[in-house]
Structure formats: C-alpha cells, structure tokens
Amino acid sequence: MALGRAFSVAVRGLDGHIVEIEADITSGLPGVHLVGLPDAALQESRDRVRAAITNCGSDWPQARLTLALSPATLPKMGSVYDIALAMAVMSAHGKAEWNRLEKTVLLGELALDGRVRPVKGVLPAVLAAKREGWPLVVVPVENLAEAALVHDIDVKGVRTLGQLKSWIEGKGQLEESVETPSPAPSPTADLADVIGQTQARYAVEVAAAGAHHLMLTGPPGIGKTMLAQWLPGLLPTLTESEALEVTAIHSVAGLLSGSTPLITRPPFVAPHHTSSVAAMVGGGSGMARPGAVSRAHRGVLFLDECAEIGVSVMEALRTPLEDGEIRLARRDGVARYPARFQLVLAANPCPCAPADPRDCICPGQVKRRYLGKLSGPLLDRVDLVVEMHPQLAGAFAQQEGESTAAVCQRVATARQAAAERWGPYGIRTNAEVSGSLLRKRFRLPPAVMKPLSGALDRKQISMRGADRSLRVAWTLADLAGRTSPVLEDVSTALSFRQSGGAR
Known part of the structure; x- marks a missing residue:
C-alpha cells in the first residue's frame, strides 16, 4: 500500500476551507475512485489528471487508486483541485515524502498536456490559506498577480505539472510575483x-x-x-x-x-x-x-x-x-x-x-x-x-x-x-x-x-x-x-x- 497527500482550498461563497487530498494505491483492478462529495467537473478531473501525468513523462499507477478529499461532508466543486490531485498521486506512486508538498497549498486546473490553467476564486482561496497559517501557495501563472495581492504569505506561479514536480523535488524554480503597475485612471466626462x-x-x-x-x-x-x-x-x-x-x-x-x-x-x-x-x-x-x-x-x-x-x-x-x-x-x-x-x-x-x-x-x-x-x-x-x-434653449447659453x-x-x-x-x-x-x-x-x-x-x-x-x-x-x-x-x-x-x- 502507498499513500500520498496534498492540500488545496474549497471556496464556498467568499469563504475558503482547506481541503486535504489523499491518494491511496492498493492491489486490485486498475481504476480511479474519487470520494468526498465531488461535483461533475471534479469527477472529470480523473481523466485530466491521468493524461497530464502521463504526458509530462511520469507513470500512472496500474492498480486500484482511491482519491479522498477531506472534510468528506464539504461539497467540492470545480477544477481547482487538479494539480493537488496530481501531486498526491505522484507522491503515492513514487512512495516519496516531499517536505515542500506538506507545507504548500496547490490551486490550478490541468490541461491534458500538463499545462496549468487559471481558475476562478484564487483571491479568497489564498486569503483562507493565510488565515489558516499556511506559509506558501502555488497558483497558475495567470493568477499570480491576483494571488500576490495578499500580503504576509509566499505566493509562487507554475506553468506546467512537470515544473511543479521539479520544484517539489527541490530541483527547479517556480515563477515569482512581480509588482503590478497601477491601472491608469480611465478618462471620464466632466460634470x-x-x-x-x-x-x-x-x-x-x-x-x-x-x-x-x-x-x-x-x-x-x-x-x-x-x-x-x-x-x-x-x-x-x-x-x-x-x-x-x-x-x-x-x-x-x-x-x-x-x-x-x-x-x-x-x-x-x-x-x-x-x-x-x-x-x-x-x-x-x-x-x-x-x-x-x-x-x-x-x-x-x-x-x-x-x-x-x-x-x-x-x-x-x-x-x-x-x-x-x-x-x-x-x-x-x-x-x-x-x-x-x-x-x-x-x-x-x-x-x-x-x-x-x-x-x-x-x-x-x-x-x-x-x-x-x-x-x-x-x-x-x-x-x-x-x-x-x-431644458429650454436658453440653457445652452448658461455659464458652465x-x-x-x-x-x-x-x-x-x-x-x-x-x-x-x-x-x-x-x-x-x-x-x-x-x-x-x-x-x-x-x-x-x-x-x-x-x-x-x-x-x-x-x-x-x-x-x-x-x-x-x-x-x-x-x-x-x-x-x-x-x-x-x-x-x-x-x-x-x-x-x-x-x-x-x-x-
């Protein structure tokens, strides 16, 4: 038996709750069983995660795989858990204990070729991670500027699943947040x-x-x-x-x-x-x-x-x-x-x-x-x-x-x-x-x-x-x-x- 674990965030309204994702590999017919009140988009993540892992050069376990999202009574929605699910599977399959994985909250959707796509609700998710005392959050690069709005928590951006795995193993680097220029005031008409x-x-x-x-x-x-x-x-x-x-x-x-x-x-x-x-x-x-x-x-x-x-x-x-x-x-x-x-x-x-x-x-x-x-x-x-x-015609002659x-x-x-x-x-x-x-x-x-x-x-x-x-x-x-x-x-x-x- 092999067990892997990663962490993500479930956003309900504007409130976020930390979700622990466990991957358990046991002997039996190959198959993926996802438990923890997932919705349709999350159920479909099984296929996205499998394709992303194999297309980035890693192996998919040919055994019975159980993915559990806790708390089990909290409904889980969307594709924000994809990269956390993938890292939990790779940790369990490789029987690896990565210290960085235990201290990081992961947010992002996976493409079939391993690219990490942006998701909605990143800001309230990062705020929830900060409130719960987590030191680091990894988000898609396209969401990095949004996540960096939260102070006093380290935020990094990722482009591919392979890049994330290399960083978790201590071999690579992730994108750092940069200063976002203030928006120029839009021209408005005058009263x-x-x-x-x-x-x-x-x-x-x-x-x-x-x-x-x-x-x-x-x-x-x-x-x-x-x-x-x-x-x-x-x-x-x-x-x-x-x-x-x-x-x-x-x-x-x-x-x-x-x-x-x-x-x-x-x-x-x-x-x-x-x-x-x-x-x-x-x-x-x-x-x-x-x-x-x-x-x-x-x-x-x-x-x-x-x-x-x-x-x-x-x-x-x-x-x-x-x-x-x-x-x-x-x-x-x-x-x-x-x-x-x-x-x-x-x-x-x-x-x-x-x-x-x-x-x-x-x-x-x-x-x-x-x-x-x-x-x-x-x-x-x-x-x-x-x-x-x-207004009468005389209004055009009035003082400004x-x-x-x-x-x-x-x-x-x-x-x-x-x-x-x-x-x-x-x-x-x-x-x-x-x-x-x-x-x-x-x-x-x-x-x-x-x-x-x-x-x-x-x-x-x-x-x-x-x-x-x-x-x-x-x-x-x-x-x-x-x-x-x-x-x-x-x-x-x-x-x-x-x-x-x-x-």
Missing part, C-alpha cells in the same frame, strides 16, 4: 458638461457624499443615465480592505483582469431591465454565484428603466438594501456575499414618455400601473427622489457648471467629516447610521426636527423614512461644513422625499 439640471446635479453630489440611494425620473434623453454614470467618479478610492473585498467577489465571478487584478475604484454595475432574480441577487445550481448586487458592492448599482423590470426582481432588492449582504441557499449550502451598494433608479414618467407632458397619450390607469410596479416598501428605502424637467474635480473635493471633505463622527461606532458613511443612534446619542433639538415631526404626525412618511431623512440632513450639514444639521438641512432632506428634490 461641467451637464446642461442645467441644478437639482439633479446637487442630488448626485449629496448621494455621493453620504452613500444615499437615488431615484431620477423624467422624459427620455434628459440626462438620467448620464448623471448616474458620473456618480462613481465622485466617490473616493476604495480602501485596501474594501479593494480586497470587492476584488474577491469579482474573482469568484470570474471577472478579474489579469493585467490589473486589484479593483481600486468603486464598481458601476448596470444590469439590463430584462434581468432575472438570479442575475440580480445571485444564483445558479450547486453553490450560488454572486449577482449584480454583490458585484456592485462598495459601488453603484444602476437600474435604468426600473419601471420595466419585473416586480419580483425589484422586490428581491429589499433585503440587501437593508442588510448590506445577500444570503442564498442552494443545493450545496448557503452562500453569503456582501452587497452594500448605492442604488440609483431611473424611470420615465409613463410608457409613452413625451418630451412635453401635455402630449402624453397614456390613460390615467396606465400611468398609475407603470410606476406602481415600484412598491411602497422599496421606494421607502430610497433617500433622494428627483424629478427632472426638459462646476467641474467634477470641485465636486469631488467637497464630497471627500464631507465623507471625512462623517468618518470622524461615526468612526467610534464602526461606521464610515451617513447612510449606514442606525436610527437608534440618530435618535438617542445624536438627537437634534425639537426646533430643528419640527418639519420631520410634522410629517410624521400627518402620516406623510414612515419612521424608516424619517430616519433616512435624518441621514440626508447630516450629509447636507457635512457638505455645508456644519457640525450638526440645522432647520434648513432637515427641511431640504424632507423635500427630497416628498416633492422630488429642492436645493
């Missing part, structure tokens, strides 16, 4: 190019300063999409921990660029209005994959033509909007993905949406049904609502508006003030502050709260709406350089919910 729309511009600035949700309504061609696309450019660069978190999500989704793997700017995700619930919040068979809400984590989720999106899809947003994460139960377990994004909705006032509202031909019932798809509980979670109106750089400076100053105020409570932005904290430790004077109290007494807003208005009021105060909201801030915040926004 100064926006013609008119003072209210909408100001609402976008407030949304950026406080991480608030925003809804823009108005006829087609008025600039709703353009303003939404400029919002990410006003947001600050992601911190190191946020960048790793966002990059890990895109790694699991298989969306990372090999040349610039680290995502440092807030993502902008704009799914089509025909997207399904699974595409929006995540799904798939086996273990759920991240959807649009998770890919937009720490960035902007823009839903254009939101009145055309299915009711079930829109209602599925309510939980991630409140909790900042999404939990998806599937056959192989529960996947948990972060989903703290800024929601931006854009909609026409009616199906025909003429430039002049007087030309509308939609019956009243059709109008009510059109925007009625957006439920009250969902709209109650939107902080800023702005109704945009067509503020540039993106000037607005970015105000947004950064406001965010810094919020971070210093809420930092002791583990909060970074005004949109994340709990209602109890606002009403107790940071309670405003009755005179300042008068507009909000009146709206509550008249049942014009809910208690959740009142809390969201307070958060917007704090953002308005931060933008104005005040240490606390005044009556004007509360009134303006309330107007954004009641009448479509006013400065």
